[in-house]
Amino acid sequence: MATNQDVLMKKSSFGGVSHSSGPERRGSRRCKITQLMRIRPSDPEKEHFEDLRGTVSVSRSGVYFYTTETGYELGMRLFVTMPYSYNPSAMSREYLAEVVRKDPMSNGMTGIGFKTLMEMSEQPSYSFGAGNQRK
Numbered sequence: 001m002a003t004n005q006d007v008l009m010k011k012s013s014f015g016g017v018s019h020s021s022g023p024e025r026r027g028s029r030r031c032k033i034t035q036l037m038r039i040r041p042s043d044p045e046k047e048h049f050e051d052l053r054g055t056v057s058v059s060r061s062g063v064y065f066y067t068t069e070t071g072y073e074l075g076m077r078l079f080v081t082m083p084y085s086y087n088p089s090a091m092s093r094e095y096l097a098e099v100v101r102k103d104p105m106s107n108g109m110t111g112i113g114f115k116t117l118m119e120m121s122e123q124p125s126y127s128f129g130a131g132n133q134r135k
Contacts, residue, residue, distance in 0.1 A: 032057050037065070037082035042096060047071055052084065062115040064101070072099055072112050079120065094120040 034054040041048060049071045057064040063080070076099045081092050101113030 031059070035082055036084045037063070037080055038084040039081075040079050041071065042077040042079045046076070055082075056111075062100070062113060063097075064111060064113045066105070066109045066111055068109055070110075072102060072110065074099055074102055077117075078114060080114070080116070096120055 034056070035058065036052065036054055039051040039053065049069055051067055051069045053065045053067055055063050055065050063082075078097045078099065080095045080097045082095070083090070083092055085092060096117045096119075097114040098117055099112060099114050101111070103111035103113075105111060
């Protein structure tokens with residue numbers, strides 16, 4: 001049976017990219033879930049693009065995904081809406097994020113990792129308690 005250390009140090013590869021077996025640098029655990037997100041550059045000086053992608057791995061402070069979009073650069077700031085839905089009443093949130101990883105892959109795609117910097121918009125909260133009644 002594998003120990004936690006064995007799992008953290010395990011080598012994995014996807015699309016010809018091997019990840020090193022060095023020590024784990026993430027500050028929080030990651031989950032391998034797929035969640036649709038909408039990504040666009042936050043800098044108006046950069047060429048505009050809109051990328052709709054599914055996540056590969058998500059942690060409390062960052063996301064990793066695969067893309068064919070070529071406009072991503074290390075250090076680039078992004079607006080990220082997740083989970084993204086075409087339904088206008090969906091409970092999605094928008095974040096400011098920064099690209100911290102860019103992995104070219106042999107299949108023509110690129111692995112992108114970003115860290116979330118701050119939440120840009122919050123969902124409205126409603127309270128139906130007695131203290132908030134209008135007079």
